Amino acid sequence: MVPDQDVLSISSLWSQLTQCAAQEKALHLADLFEADEQRFERFNIDACGLLADFSKQRMSDEARDLLVALAEERQLRHWLDALFDGAEVNCTEGRAAKHWCLREEAGHAPQVHEQLDAMERMVERILKGHWRGVLGDAITDVVNVGVGGSDLGPLMAAFALQCSLPPEGQARPRIHFASSMDGSQVSQVLQELNPRTTLFLVSSKSFTTVDTLHNAKTARQWLARGLGLDYASESLLRCHFIGISANPRRMAEWGIMPANQLQFWDWVGGRYSLWSAIGLPIALTVGMDGFREMLGGAHAMDLHCRSMPWQKNLPVMLALVDVWNINFLKIPARAVLPYDGRLKHLPAYLEQLEMESNGKSVSRAGEPLDYDTCPVIWGEVGPNAQHAFFQLLHQGTQPIACEFLMTARRYTEDMHSDAAVELEGQHALANANCLAQSRLLALGERALDPKVALPAYKRYRGNQPSTTLVLDELSPGTLGALLAMYEHKVFVQAVIWGINPFDQWGVEMGKLIATDMLAVLTDPDNAEGLDASSQALARHIARKQKS
Numbered sequence: 161m162v163p164d165q166d167v168l169s170i171s172s173l174w175s176q177l178t179q180c181a182a183q184e185k186a187l188h189l190a191d192l193f194e195a196d197e198q199r200f201e202r203f204n205i206d207a208c209g210l211l212a213d214f215s216k217q218r219m220s221d222e223a224r225d226l227l228v229a230l231a232e233e234r235q236l237r238h239w240l241d242a243l244f245d246g247a248e249v250n251c252t253e254g255r256a257a258k259h260w261c262l263r264e265e266a267g268h269a270p271q272v273h274e275q276l277d278a279m280e281r282m283v284e285r286i287l288k289g290h291w292r293g294v295l296g297d298a299i300t301d302v303v304n305v306g307v308g309g310s311d312l313g314p315l316m317a318a319f320a321l322q323c324s325l326p327p328e329g330q331a332r333p334r335i336h337f338a339s340s341m342d343g344s345q346v347s348q349v350l351q352e353l354n355p356r357t358t359l360f361l362v363s364s365k366s367f368t369t370v371d372t373l374h375n376a377k378t379a380r381q382w383l384a385r386g387l388g389l390d391y392a393s394e395s396l397l398r399c400h401f402i403g404i405s406a407n408p409r410r411m412a413e414w415g416i417m418p419a420n421q422l423q424f425w426d427w428v429g430g431r432y433s434l435w436s437a438i439g440l441p442i443a444l445t446v447g448m449d450g451f452r453e454m455l456g457g458a459h460a461m462d463l464h465c466r467s468m469p470w471q472k473n474l475p476v477m478l479a480l481v482d483v484w485n486i487n488f489l490k491i492p493a494r495a496v497l498p499y500d501g502r503l504k505h506l507p508a509y510l511e512q513l514e515m516e517s518n519g520k521s522v523s524r525a526g527e528p529l530d531y532d533t534c535p536v537i538w539g540e541v542g543p544n545a546q547h548a549f550f551q552l553l554h555q556g557t558q559p560i561a562c563e564f565l566m567t568a569r570r571y572t573e574d575m576h577s578d579a580a581v582e583l584e585g586q587h588a589l590a591n592a593n594c595l596a597q598s599r600l601l602a603l604g605e606r607a608l609d610p611k612v613a614l615p616a617y618k619r620y621r622g623n624q625p626s627t628t629l630v631l632d633e634l635s636p637g638t639l640g641a642l643l644a645m646y647e648h649k650v651f652v653q654a655v656i657w658g659i660n661p662f663d664q665w666g667v668e669m670g671k672l673i674a675t676d677m678l679a680v681l682t683d684p685d686n687a688e689g690l691d692a693s694s695q696a697l698a699r700h701i702a703r704k705q706k707s
């Protein structure tokens with residue numbers, strides 16, 4: 161049993177941090193850099209193929225020491241031990257959170273490795289062209305049908321790694337994703353595909369999510385029509401559907417054949433599930449060796465997180481920096497800005513990981529909190545964001561924290577071709593822009609020539625804090641380390657705030673109300689007790705549908 165924390169007795173450390181922030185508010189990042197040439201040396205961590213530069217955060221040594229002390233006071237060591245011991249850290253659902261166990265080495269978690277082996281057999285059959293459609297064709301297209309954690313993680317990682325070479329002698333199928341419940345994605349994907357050569361992965365931890373079940377049903381009807389088979393046809397199900405879930409009973413009831421079922425467990429949260437068979441699209445992209453390399457990178461980060469002192473600990477420092485920005489500098493938002501287009505889907509993945517985990521306002525004990533938790537997180541590929549919302553970062557009225565991501569090595573494998581030389585030039589251009597933006601945001605106009613007087617509309621206030629993360633290169637291993645770092649960062653923040661990051665009750669309520677609304681849409685005049693706005697909107701839609 162994990163003891164709870166007294167979140168409302170705000171500690172003296174909390175007051176000291178508040179005072180420290182008040183004193184340091186006037187400090188400008190340009191002053192911090194001018195006063196201390198060693199600032200980078202003291203504010204960076206280099207581990208597991210990642211370098212994190214925190215020196216452009218508006219944080220003094222004193223603030224950092226106080227934050228580290230706060231982590232101690234909040235019993236971070238105890239909570240990390242509880243997480244890694246498999247204690248019931250998810251108190252509202254009475255469950256452990258053992259996503260880290262999915263990347264343990266063989267011998268530690270036999271059931272995990274059994275499923276990995278089953279996954280490997282399927283991956284082999286598909287990549288070698290041995291998995292056949294009902295009419296004997298090899299599979300050319302795989303569609304992942306899932307939503308939330310059953311979509312965002314595999315989509316992000318498969319997209320990030322798709323430039324790596326497919327495993328030798330194997331033909332990688334095209335991978336598609338369909339998540340949205342309105343059918344817009346599934347209908348578009350199906351238009352382009354041939355039912356004879358298409359395999360669907362129905363990915364859902366619960367196997368009850370209506371979004372996924374409706375998309376899967378549409379796909380099944382499309383297959384039945386296209387192949388001239390019955391909706392209930394066993395051969396259709398055997399040749400064209402794989403199911404991935406923690407609910408084998410529901411999978412079987414839907415029609416997934418026992419041999420086509422991959423399982424994971426209740427103790428893996430949906431947004432932490434890409435390490436399980438939910439990661440099948442990733443394995444189909446990089447092969448099983450690549451997938452295992454990603455697990456290995458994540459495992460290295462688990463070990464780093466468990467063993468390093470807080471000041472040298474990547475996830476812990478990332479979490480403490482965020483706590484400083486949110487609770488003490490009162491910065492309400494964070495932009496995630498990858499300068500490597502392969503990380504295009506990272507912002508959306510992090511939006512779920514962080515906001516669904518830590519978007520909470522009561523403590524573990526159910527008491528309301530009187531301090532902020534997760535900020536608004538959003539993002540975009542950095543170079544594109546420069547032409548979209550960077551104006552607000554540079555000259556808007558709000559303080560915003562930024563997280564820049566870049567890769568040190570890219571396009572290095574084939575530097576002999578002309579195209580590779582040009583692309584390497586583009587890589588350098590992107591990295592130069594990344595460094596330029598974080599410098600300008602930090603120093604403001606003090607990064608420019610001081611002799612040039614600027615009119616008010618051209619002035620740069622600066623002092624927008626940022627962290628820069630540099631990956632040695634984007635490989636399955638470094639990606640695994642990066643994602644595990646974010647997972648642990650979310651947990652560390654939850655420990656500081658005294659909240660449960662592993663449930664999502666706010667989302668559950670919306671699902672229930674949507675079921676009632678379906679009835680209202682069918683008969684808007686018979687909706688007793690409904691608010692005036694919802695009823696009027698339902699009536700309006702009904703009128704428009706009839707006209």
Ligand code: F6P
Pocket residue numbers: 307308309310363364365366367368369372430431516664667668
């Ligand atoms: O949005 C709520 C949620 O439960 C997420 O946490 C989860 O990733 C998503 O729905 C999908 O759930 P499932 O994998 O059970 O279909």
